[in-house]
Amino acid sequence: MRPPAQTFRTTAFLLGTLCSLSIPGHGHAQQSGPSVEGVLENSGASSLNQPVSALRGLQLNATSDGTNATLKYGNVISYGDAWGSAISFSATMPIQKSTNASSISGLAELPSAFTLGTNFNLIHVFGTKDPTSSIDRAQALCDKAESKMQGDKTFETQIKMESDILKAAGVPADKIGAAALAVVRGGIGCDAGFIAKWDPADEEAFQEIGWVKNSFELMFGVTGNIGYNDFKYYQLASTNSIATRRYPWSVGTYVSWQPPVNATMLTLSFKYQQAYKDAKTQIGCPGKTGNLTKDCFSGPLGTPGEKIGDIASLEIRHSFGQAPVLGQIAIDPTFSYDARQRIYGFNFPIYVFQAGASGFAGGPQIAWSSDTHSIVAGIFLNKAFQAIPGFGN
């Protein structure tokens, strides 16, 4: 039995945020077989490739590991009755690095690769109930919580603190009292958050007026990408490279389930992908002048190879909650299998720090694939973790 060729590399790489697209690598590949990075990128295993997200507006993301910038526009719609959808469109192109600065290729000339993508989510939250007929009961729970709030020893302190803030902000004196009360209460109405804060024993009873117990959320959607990718390759008879263009594309579908557990989501996805990669890099010397510089070439020998993938993946996102000082602790492992290439692998980022309530987050990340048996470890930086990326922003 052949022992696995274990290698270990430490790579410092920064991950951009919410780049849901991947484009096949361009330029000269240095490996003849699929690389761990390639497999994971193509399988959507990276946290860059979360299919489920709910971006609103325009977003520009860039990866500093090398390679791509993505301009993305998204919108979300709530149809009522706990149905909603999110749709996004994106354009991805490589970043070309010069000696002094990086720039997005294509500003001065056409980029060597370009991908257009779209992603459509349909979401349904199961278990909402019309509380209208039980409003009196809900109001009674709210009144009880209100009473506990008024009697809480911290209440007056909070009111005074908020009043001072409002006064300093120039709010008219006759409106400060009501405004401070609204801030401390969290609004003028009543909701599960208010009950949980002031009378947590009644939170479950209140929630069950508006929700079926243990209800869950289900999302499903489709993705599609198409683009072009420029290659250069050599033939044995000449030292001159030949330029050619290929048109990679992919289609995918996924289903996500958020169980009745806070901050957890499981996504099962499948993607059919037709990509291209450089032929194996070789050195050839077709010339006969005796000058190695003029007679020889080093680069892909032959036209780019077609690489078809049938990729299934399972992503598990879970938050363990807030830790003192560090912030939110969370994991986002993805396990992938390419049935066509018969390669499997995983990508396992662990969020261990977060800058502020909604700032950047990051931590260690390891990835592995069965084709190379190599482990890639590094540090990643991403947006703050959310069970459903983009929601709650």
Place this chain on the structure above:
Amino acid sequence: MTDLAVKVTSTAFVTMTIANQKVELDNGSGTAKGVPSGTELLVWYATGNGNDAVSISIKAGGTELGPAIGNIPADSNKTWGFAHLNVPVQLAEQA
């Protein structure tokens, strides 16, 4: 009768009902059309995703009526809430 402008931030999908009328929200904004003026309305909403606060603004004729309800318990990914909302007749006439 008047129209109420609704703006919801901080969450994506919200079920909102104003005076028994379901409000469709496009990118967080929507309108409750032809609601009775000069009366007290029941407003309720539910959201089942995210773990952040929900901010809700309801306006008639540009005047904020509230309710600024919307707190998701720290140990949950869902919440629902309600408020009794008064729409003054003069505001309804402006809308």
